[in-house]
Amino acid sequence: MGTSARMRIPYSRLNNPSSSPHRVFFIPLCTSRRFFLLITAALLVSFAYFAWSTEESMGEETRMPTKPRFSLDEMRGFALRKSLSADYKPSYYTKSATSFDRMLMERSSRFDISSTDVLVFVHIQKTAGTSFEKFLVRHLSIDRPCECTQKKKRCVCRRPGGSTNQTWLFSRYSTGWVCGLHADYTELAVSACVDTVLEKKEGAGRRRRYFYTSFLRDPITRYISEFRHVSRGATWMASRHMCNGRPPNPDELPLCFDPRIGWEGVSLDEFLSCPFNLAANRMTRMLADLTLVDCYDTTKMEKKKRDGIMLESAKANLRSLSFYGLKERMDDSQWMFERLFGLRFTKRLSEWNKSKSNDTVVTPETMRKIREANALDIELYAYAVELFDERMEKMKREGLPHILPEPTLPSASHFIDDSPHGDLSKSKAILPVNEEEEEEEDDRYEDSERYA
Template identity: 40%
Template sequence: GADVIVLLQVQNAGANFLERRLIEDLVLQRPCACRRRRKICHCYRPRKRSSWLFSRYTLGWKCGVHPDWTELNTCVDRVLDEDEGSPTKRRYFYITVLRDPVSRFRSEWRRFHQNRGWHGSRPHPHFCLDQPVSMPAPSVCFEGRRPGNITFAEFVSCSANPAINRQTHMLADHDLIDGCPQNDSAGLLLTKEDRDIVLLASAKKNLEHMAFFGLAEFPRLSESLFEATFKLKFRRRARPRKFLRGRSMGHSRTIPSPGEVEQVTAANSLDVELYNHAKEILFARFHKLSNTDPAVERESNSVDSEDDENWAEEEDFFDNL
């Protein structure tokens, strides 16, 4: 067939861990072949040179670094046509990983503060009724300053910081808010409050329509749902690396103060609502599956085990080595 899994990789949310699992640990008729020096992997169908996985390691950042839903939606088909040499009709199955908003935001802060390839956001092209629209230049946080000199309080307080509500922005359809005037009144753009409402509703809708999404804090549950959704199996369960977790706790995972948690939660209110919505959907899907599959029901006994690997925590550890 011509089915393609498209991995939308939200920064610091655990998608890198899932991507490695898909490439290295799935039971496949034709396993993915990786070139270590080039950091590229070919995940081809049997007897064909066509990819079944669209991700960073399989095709690189050909839609931009950490492309969001809007960018992927207009880019994936073109990139695959170019890679395979001819236009093909395909079915796309979008997947992603979300993470607790406070933990994810603090993780992105650490990456920014250490100046380890932090990526902001790219402005989307603005069109209204297929006509380009001029928009004011977006505000920029911390321009001309060294990341190491920025305090956490400054990072969370800059309203133009793209790390704020990152997960909502990554999943939303920005074509709904970018460019067109409000209520067809010339020059009257959507207010921030209206934009937030539209963005959150769009992100929830796109999440609900995704073939699969996982939560970094619930790896076993997420992997069981992936296997059931795509009728695939992992060779093994991801084993907890307790020595990593212990070292990670002392190396990079400082416990946030109640004030910091409150500040991050308030700033990322859209992500908090999106994540809570995602948890409801994930557990509803899991319980529906467990009612029909006894093996999955047995798996549910260890869903909240502290021995589970947290996809995002392992990423954090290696990021901070």
């Protein structure tokens, strides 16, 4: 009876602490329960806000269109399997490079193929670089044409006059990929690989002037063209990415695919999803001085600052180039090159201005993601077009050495048949039956090329 009465305490007595010995226990219990519910609700709201804000911030900087196919640890493992060369010794800016403005304003700074000048080509993937380099060795009218051998990719481009073995051209089809597959400006110029190679081949101490050149392309079509290239089987695994004397380690540059399998057949969404895909903003990266941003180590600098430095460096190096062309304006590019260098091609570059990226179906959402991934290249290309127009106007005002009319030019580079039964007298001036098909073959098997 006493127990039942104690359990049925009137509400009026609960409001009077002095009237019930149970009040001391009931108040803390009630307060603790409310406090727990409030804390739980606050945590849930905080978690939801954190997830939302994180997604928003990723949309601004690092959001990936789809989940990467492989985990970060797997991609690091792939990079470990990649064969990387370490026989690279940098020396900074030991030779002079000649800019466009200097060539235009100083007659003594014009390119002299018979002297010690060297034309160096920075070959950015899918920018018409292959076509331009082939024109340099096959369709350039000079006194001593490059000697190309059938079924071999490299040509010998010796200086005119005498028996000199010096080369005037540092490119894929002359010296080969001696600084690594598609070596960038950091590898070629900043780390002085060009110097190292030529001094080893031709003797140290020779005074040379370098005329750096390149080609650029609309970033969106270039990116899609690279995707098509990779989906056909290319990977550029032989690229070294040397910077400050060493290649990037697996933590700095993981691979997006298993090198034992490759990336052939990759979808555009998967191509976009890998955060370590160097196709994004490739032109900016390949023209920038990467030593300014700790090379491929992205942990030492905030992303916005890093991107800004790379973009400004790429613009500065673009201005310092002797020449750069635009794939979308091949005729103008050819006009500028011929008058700036005092040389002439025997064919029109625009005849080879063809692309397989134009028939790639891209949804509006995917296009938005491609633009986000290539924001730096888009800004760099807009700057390049404006600078290109300024250079064209300068050249028209200043005037340059007269280019001989085409009928009076000597024959272009010739091919030699080195087969056992080949007749050399009949093989000169033989060109490939279909240069477009040959370029596609080079494009597909570029990774397998190795040069001594």
